[in-house]
Amino acid sequence: KNQVEQSPQSLIILEGKNCTLQCNYTVSPFSNLRWYKQDTGRGPVSLTIMTFSENTKSNGRYTATLDADTKQSSLHITASQLSDSASYICVVSDRGSTLGRLYFGRGTQLTVWP
Amino acid sequence: EADIYQTPRYLVIGTGKKITLECSQTMGHDKMYWYQQDPGMELHLIHYSYGVNSTEKGDLSSESTVSRIRTEHFPLTLESARPSHTSQYLCASSERRTGINEKLFFGSGTQLSVL
Numbered sequence: 014k015n016q017v018e019q020s021p022q023s024l025i026i027l028e029g030k031n032c033t034l035q036c037n038y039t040v041s042p043f044s045n046l047r048w049y050k051q052d053t054g055r056g057p058v059s060l061t062i063m064t065f066s067e068n069t070k071s072n073g074r075y076t077a078t079l080d081a082d083t084k085q086s087s088l089h090i091t092a093s094q095l096s097d098s099a100s101y102i103c104v105v106s107d108r109g110s111t112l113g114r115l116y117f118g119r120g121t122q123l124t125v126w127p
Numbered sequence: 128e129a130d131i132y133q134t135p136r137y138l139v140i141g142t143g144k145k146i147t148l149e150c151s152q153t154m155g156h157d158k159m160y161w162y163q164q165d166p167g168m169e170l171h172l173i174h175y176s177y178g179v180n181s182t183e184k185g186d187l188s189s190e191s192t193v194s195r196i197r198t199e200h201f202p203l204t205l206e207s208a209r210p211s212h213t214s215q216y217l218c219a220s221s222e223r224r225t226g227i228n229e230k231l232f233f234g235s236g237t238q239l240s241v242l
Contacts, residue, residue: 017169054236055236058233117170119168
């Protein structure tokens with residue numbers, strides 16, 4: 014069964030600290046993995062997209078890694094800011110139709126305290 | 128910032144009422160999607176469209192219907208709202224361009240509460 018599991022479910026860190034969010038998936042055949050940031054009451058916004066051949070991709074203070082062999086990805090946030098408080102969603106696409114079927118994780122709820 | 132808009136942002140309505148959730152995008156995207164999201168849960172695809180006059184049901188069984196008469200507009204209608212329809216509804220769009228870099232743009236969502 015194709016699934017995307019994220020951990021931890023929630024995380025609280027102090028402003029300025031780093032953190033790492035995890036994503037494990039069983040989706041096959043794999044096409045790409047995306048990380049989205051979703052602020053409360055808003056729609057998700059894309060942070061990174063990685064394919065099978067990419068093992069790291071950065072977007073400012075966000076760095077995503079991908080190990081396609083172990084089917085694991087992580088999102089590392091450096092020097093956290095209050096505005097980083099949000100849900101971070103891992104989305105995996107299979108090599109199906111045009112966009113591919115998207116499998117969503119339940120997200121990690123990150124809270125950054127001052 | 129994505130140019131995709133959803134109205135209303137919040138809607139509280141009584142059981143049995145007919146409602147339409149609006150979604151419009153100004154990016155000229157062919158593909159549009161409706162997702163349903165409950166708190167702490169993953170997004171579920173309920174409808175999608177690959178262009179004008181194209182509509183398909185998604186993975187999650189839904190009593191809603193959609194239409195795509197114009198490229199920029201993809202409204203979702205519930206003929207008779209029930210408390211089980213209480214959820215957040217997210218609209219998204221993407222370009223026709225195929226491949227791994229196809230990017231989804233989401234609206235801000237409509238939070239629906241059916242009493």
